Amino acid sequence: METERVEGINAGAVESWLVGLDAGLTAPLTFKRIGAGQSNLTYTATDLEGRRLVLRRPPLGELLASAHDVAREHRILTALQGSEVPVVQVFGLATEEPVTDVPLMAVEYVEGLVLNTAADAEQLAAEQRHRVGLSLVEAIAKIHSVDLEATGLIDLTSHKPYAERQLRRWSGMWEKSRTRDLPELDRLTQRLIAGAPEPSELTLVHGDCHVRNIIIDPADAEVKAVIDWELCTLGEPLADLGTLLAYWNEPGDPPTVLPNSTARAGFATRAELIEHYARVTGRDVSDHTFWHAIGLWKVAIILEGVRKRQMDDHRNLTSLGEVGPEAVDDLVARANAVLDAAEPVT
Template identity: 40%
Template sequence: MGGAEPDRPAGIDPARVGGWLTGNVAGLVGPVEFALVAGGRSNLTHRVTDAAGATYALRRPPTGGVLSTAHDMGREWRFLCALEPTAVPVPRPLAFCADPAVTGAEFYVMEFVEGTVLADAAAGSALGPAACRRAGEQTVDVLVALHALDPARTGLGDLVRRTGYLQRQLRRWHAQLHSSADRLPRLAADLALLDEVHDLLLAHVPEQTAGIVHGDYRPGNAVFGADGTLLAVLDWELATTGDPMADLGWLVSGWQHPGEDLVPTTDGPSTAPGFGLRDELVRRYADGSGRDVADLPYWTAFARWRAACISAGVQARYLAGHMADDGHLAEARSRGEHVTRLGESARAALRGPDI
């Protein structure tokens, strides 16, 4: 239920999708082969190889358990198209399918960027200290480039909302947390904690600015070259317009130091030799962007609470069988403790002297 049939890629009707690709992607030569790319936690990514050996990436939503406002393929596609001409490196968008009859949902196809995704410390160690140093610097510099863009001049002006970004985010993730809890009763024990953190965040909302927000910006959502150059930023499904500090808070909250006990929002490569410390990242960002980072403790607390809400949703989808078995099913079963620890660390930060 919700998973792939034997020899059938998750969420893909090979005959229909193959025919659509042949007719809509310039230069693609049928027939094609599909392979699920491990590493995603939300939308499904397939590597598509055509008869000439060329490779492409196909993105589509999970096969079920989709939460309200999440997994919007059209939104991802729009951000890729808007950012391709800018200084922010993204995969080249190739074709969008708005007809769910083809394979059960909208999907899009983009360039497959070869390189290393720095999803964990092992990936960083394999790259080497010098390349890791450059990768860390590039991660910050590309974020500065993204936050320097004017949404209106980039063609995204209609996405700018008059209501506060943080208020919208708190409302959205709080609702999705409760939706996940309804489908996964074991999360009920964390609801009181995460509800408390939600109320603390709402009570301390700082003054906000406007820009483009990736929503899940980190080395695990980017492709790097062998020398550490950032070649492409991936996974724009949570992109929106809002306060750019949300991206910095998310990046910093997942940037773990070697031997540190503080639970990161997501796995990352930062404990591998060569990566700088959090303070170095923040200082480089502040110098490059000219932004005031005094409210960063609030934004890291928000990132931890939001990560707990997302983690709960991912766990609910995997355990309900709505995600393909891409190597993370066992990890999903153990996410309960992760949700609790993220909530506790966010609450501790909000009760601290810097908030």
């Protein structure tokens, strides 16, 4: 049986590789692009018995240096196997022809629910919706408690001040991926540079932890797996809280390209997420506003990069369609509003 052609996958060679991994699949396999992710591409590989694995590879076309590093993601997930952090089981990494021309990772398929849309949220009762945010905060806390020495991740990246590193790195990403001038983003960048807090501690940081990057059990809304680790680094733990706040919509928020699933009745508020993180970790969360704003700033820059990749190569379009310039503009405006609201009234 001939496998169907899927963009980005050399089906015949990948099938042979996967069957040889002793991961429970038997030929023939079918491949399908899945997920709403706008960065690394994700696929399922399914055999005739319905057994599945998940594949991850970089986007198609020309990429920025150091971006979309699937081999690095493989290293991180492998290090976290057996830890308290809920992650998928890793089966293998292919890096060479004839299997693949880019790093290709094979991991466990986890049954569960991903809250990509409002319709997904409708599958949960009100008490389950409220539990989603609290369970996600608890998963983030487990990430921040990882023993870096024991897992071998202590040398994952630089130990220099994290806010400074992030501002420099993502400013550079903006310059490389921008499709137009955006003075409001430049103004936001200067505000963030001026308001960066002093370094506090160094932990593992997921870098992109939000409702679209977790798989939950629809029965009890507990996090079964945290996925999409390509932005994982070492840094300030509050950065993950800020990313969560950036993606977390509430009723009455202006519409953006970010998930609207949490804007339904029953979900925890951003204030509740902040309070729960402080309670389960014992950390001082007084700098959460800065990290919330920098989280929005980073997502805006990421989306500009997505726009550029889509403009350069339409094969990178996902089920969410084309990202327009207003999606980036709206996030910049929201980040400036977050900083405005935190400024003392004079």
